[in-house]
Amino acid sequence: MKHYLVIQLARFGDLIQTKRLLATLCARPNVSVHLCLDKSLEPLARLVYPDVTLHPVIAHGTGLRGSEAIRSILLDNRRAFANLKSIDFDTVYNLNFSGLNFRLAALFDPDCVEGYAWKDGQELIGLWPSMAMRWSGQRRIGINLMDFWGGYCPDMIPPTSVNPTASPHGGGIGVVLAGRESRRSLPAPLLAQVASILAQKGKAEKIYLLGSTNEAAVGQGVLKQLPPSVQGNTRNLAGRTDWAGLVDLVGQLDLLLTPDTGTMHLAAHLGTPVVACFLSSAWCFETGPYGVGHTVYQAITDCSPCLETVPCNFDMACLGGFAAPNFQRYLVTGKTEHLPKNMTAFTSAFDALGQVYEPVAGNDADAETRNCFRTFIHQYLSGDGERISEIEGALARQFYRESDWIGTAQKGIMD
Secondary structure (H helix, E strand, O other), rough: EEEEEEEOOOOOOOOOOOOOHHHHHHOOOOOOEEEEEHHHHHHHHHHOOOOOOEEEOOOOOOOOOHHHHHHHHHHHHHHHHHHHOOOOOEEEEEOOHHHHHHHHOOOOOOOEEEEEEEEEEEEEEEEHHHHHHHHHHHHHHHHHHHHHHHHOOOOOHHHHHHHOOOOOOOEEEEOOOOOHHHHHHHOOHHHHHHHHHHHHOOOOOOOOEEEEEEEHHHHHOOOHOOOHHHHHEEEEEEOOOHHHHHHHOOOOOEEEEOOOOOHHHHHHHHHOOOOEEEEEOOOHHOOOOOOOOEEEEEEEOOOOOOOOOOOOOOHHHHEEEEEEEHHHHHHHHHHHHHHOOOOEEEEEOOOOEEEEEEEEEEOOOHHHHHHHHHHHHHHHHHHHOOOOOOOHHHHHHOOOHHHHHHHHHHHHHEE
């Protein structure tokens, strides 16, 4: 039996977006698949990945920073680290660029670590994540994070096998109140307007407002903004659901209205249709809902997608399309001429590489360049690079380094 370990120490949404990689490993014969994750997500992971052995560690929430935080985490996790070191893993997939991930990598032979490794006190970054860092400066042509992490395995399962095709389940509409990054979320009055239109259009009998305890007040604000006819059918569940309750509820919905959030990825995992509003730093081709049957309203301005860590100097221009009266008209009528010009409505689909989004209203000016980039990446992952176009050759010259070719040649000789 072969043993595989995936180290995923990031947050809720990233845990769900690791599914294609984990499902690929689980599909191999005679294997044992392990997942190292933050302890706070262990109950959720047991529901989402029942066939995977979990190794929870404390990765967040120490209240400390820098080297002090790393030292505290290492001391708290000594028993978990000893357990991991005792297992003879054939391959370790270390997915996050962080101090703790590099320290965890030091537990294993660096030759068996994919992603972020540690050798003789030195941090090493593999070819695949190195390439991703190079193309991160051109985010409009990037690939879905689910496909990126799945790409660590050349035998990754087909994208159609990852999540079920989305379809209504009869349980009403869920509304996620906010994401971790406030600029990605619609203000309460605007969110109430959109939710009301979708509820009335879909004749939803129930609406559930979802979020953490921190969003409970936002939920009350949204509730007050809803028409009286809708208020009576609405429950503010912010801070009132545990992981099991959230999975159960989201799995019964007809639709989930949400910004770019972990709950969005959970809905896609469960086959619940998503209507997602992407603005600010959120870009659907990177982190959109995975599967068929989802809709994304993407703000497209000269400054998007931005970096959340950088202050906005454009008065949140990306929010303008969602606030425009024509957007609400589009939601009601579905007529393409009503969609504001700085927005595109996408529907989710697949190509040979994985998740794509096809425009049903508005323009996708980056489509041609993105398609060439995706062909280039697919050729890299499949090893089929004999025939490439001129633009794909330019991409190769841009994203490869001479050291990459040297490393590949050396590995081929050793194999």
